[in-house]
Amino acid sequence: MPTVVSLNTDIGEGYGAWAIADDQALLGLVTDANVACGFHAGDPDIMRRTCETAAANGVGVGAQVGFADLRGFGRRFIQMPMPSLVNDVIFQLGALSGLAAVAGTRVRYLKPHGALYHATTRHDEYAEAVVEAVLAFASAGHGELALLCQSGTRLARRAEAEGVRVVAEGFLDRGYTADGLLVPRGEPGAEISDTVEVSRRAVRMVQEGTVRAVDGTDVSLEVASLCVHSDSPGAVEVARAVRAALEQAGVELRPLP
Amino acid sequence: MPTVVSLNTDIGEGYGAWAIADDQALLGLVTDANVACGFHAGDPDIMRRTCETAAANGVGVGAQVGFADLRGFGRRFIQMPMPSLVNDVIFQLGALSGLAAVAGTRVRYLKPHGALYHATTRHDEYAEAVVEAVLAFASAGHGELALLCQSGTRLARRAEAEGVRVVAEGFLDRGYTADGLLVPRGEPGAEISDTVEVSRRAVRMVQEGTVRAVDGTDVSLEVASLCVHSDSPGAVEVARAVRAALEQAGVELRPLP
């Protein structure tokens, strides 16, 4: 059983004058920051500031890439040519890498956002395009780049087949089915908001590699990083409680390598 | 007198389905490509394709950075906070660098585009911001980055004061005043369209370091790279004629180092 885990959050998801989460507080609690890259949220100022705060707090930086869709916050599926998707992902990786380097840190992993994340779990070609972009960028002199995503998905399997390191992600505030998948939003048990329960699940996921599914059975779950949704109400409280519970249980919180 | 010169052009200035110049033909004639970075023109697909063609043709790649203004093609002045400008330039450098690396080449220099170029020649703070971005990006592990601009401008002076290498640019199709500045567009002699005259001026600029001003006097002019405006009518013919005239005069055309 691992006694080390990463705590990640989607961050830097404002745009210009708009903010959506308490980034400052969250960056004091997580170990890894999935920084938005300007396509679904984020702008150069926010990207740099987020990287600087992450660096100052010893928080690792990952690229949270999405569809080019500010209006839809990257939550709307866009059916696009795969070469364009590959190039869009490389563009976002490059832009964030430039700002991260200037901020004294570097991009260590990639996590697809919103509708792009879902597309990579449902359509092989979207999974392939994202993995192709990660490989192309990493092998062009930018150093190793991991992929942060749920274990067992099309995206994870494709990445592993291509030799890209996968960091298995667990979701703190979401219910699981007996198959280890997420309960779709809108269905009973899809969301868990009780801070105590979320904390208990976090400790169990990390120490036992297990989560209680909605049908009451226990499901094995590989988890190297736990995700706190920054735009949920109470995100800061959840992050604080989970962090405290993990530390009290003797789990070390450490940024992804 | 130098017998080596670079021939540069603004390129990759389409967007999505739109094109503005015959990029393919021009990339067969110039030695250096000022690739648009998505803010005033260009998108990830065009940026990658342009870098790949440049690499295949032995053409060097520079970042043509601009204001975020697709509608105005980067020709409208935007009064923005200087930290935002610094970050916007780094974002563009990073994005292009990512795609250039994947295309097997790298970004060697930066050239400001349109209204941003003019702003850097008129306002000290805009010149400082661009130079700050170049220095920050270069010193964060991206290798040396030169600045392509007219000699003697605020931008050139600021760059030199900060230790950034300046590549002196000469304009083939523009008239000069007795002070070595460009005749403002709209005034008599501002534009030169005759291919034969343009070619003759090109050879003289390179071999004698001199240009004939609109008042008939000869002006000294430092030139390490000659610019062909890709969106002028007849740009390809101008590039072809100038290239032939320079080669016939024994001038070597070579990409910027």
Add this chain to the structure above:
Amino acid sequence: MPTVVSLNTDIGEGYGAWAIADDQALLGLVTDANVACGFHAGDPDIMRRTCETAAANGVGVGAQVGFADLRGFGRRFIQMPMPSLVNDVIFQLGALSGLAAVAGTRVRYLKPHGALYHATTRHDEYAEAVVEAVLAFASAGHGELALLCQSGTRLARRAEAEGVRVVAEGFLDRGYTADGLLVPRGEPGAEISDTVEVSRRAVRMVQEGTVRAVDGTDVSLEVASLCVHSDSPGAVEVARAVRAALEQAGVELRPLP
């Protein structure tokens, strides 16, 4: 058999400094202009200029509405909430109506563009949303608004069920199947480029209400307006030839009422 027909074209599809078709020439040949509304192409300057030229030439104005996707030219499907689609269509209708009114004309019909057009022929909810927007806009004091689209599609049927007038559209440069549908692009016979054949088909569609399908059979086809694709090579020549052939055959070309 009708002896009157409208000739429509997608127009005003540039953006800022970019153009994609010879709008000036086409507006001298067609009877109706499907003006892009800024979402997939077009900007306020182009929209106004296009309306002014249309008005000066006695050409009718329709709103060519699309997904908000300049990068993809409206050709990428976006899965969006239906209330947002309704509002996006009304926004486009309002913006074009404002500029059309100032140009001395008015918006008489709507035609969905690209991926939105295809979505309305495949998904009931997209058809419903477009019809809902047309009805809402028309009944809010903007006068009658017709829908220009292929007869028999989901969109056409929905419009008719809701009392929206449908103008049946025929495609000059596209092959038809024996069912009266378009041959999908990429398949044999999908595109017809021979100007003489296109002209002959145009006359037959209008005078006989018939088109020769790819399998050699004749298919009945209701056509009130013929579409010239403005971004095909030779669009101007096609429009000129079709116009001449129709006039010679005694068909009157007249804007939609």
Add this chain to the structure above:
Amino acid sequence: MPTVVSLNTDIGEGYGAWAIADDQALLGLVTDANVACGFHAGDPDIMRRTCETAAANGVGVGAQVGFADLRGFGRRFIQMPMPSLVNDVIFQLGALSGLAAVAGTRVRYLKPHGALYHATTRHDEYAEAVVEAVLAFASAGHGELALLCQSGTRLARRAEAEGVRVVAEGFLDRGYTADGLLVPRGEPGAEISDTVEVSRRAVRMVQEGTVRAVDGTDVSLEVASLCVHSDSPGAVEVARAVRAALEQAGVELRPLP
């Protein structure tokens, strides 16, 4: 002395998933809503929802037009060709009018936002362009359209010279100089945050047509509508307090005609 006044606020200034003010609460307190039109903030969904809420609350609707600059929230000056500015304003007016009509209301006035507002007070050509757009739109069948702005500015004078009705605006939370101008932000006395003082000033502005300037003198001030800045902290409390103070003083709050 007037005993009737309008209370206006900038509203609908979110974008997609982002919000910036408590629009719902403010629309229960003001009489007139300056609705953002998608250029500096706002999108079709927000525009429609804001108009619907305004209509349901008996709140009047005005168009808050700005530079096309989501990233800068319309606060960055853009030097653009005047015909483009005219068309941009008409586009915004048309789009909002379309959505307002569907929401059962109409656009009664225009107020320039942020950097565009400042440009119209400093540069004659910007003032002329905005007035030209208002006149063109109004005279093209959209009904009378007033201009909401500070009395005595270039914009107000230009509007009056062209026969456009000006609604004189007073600022509740800003200090005034002895000339009746606003104290520039950053200088002492520029901002007033005390709710009691703001309320007292509001009553005095309306009942006596006077405001106490930063130098202690009393200045005459023509005010037909008082502005509550929606994005200030405590905007809702300010609006509530001012409304109560005015009603207690016997002033009637009424939407602009």
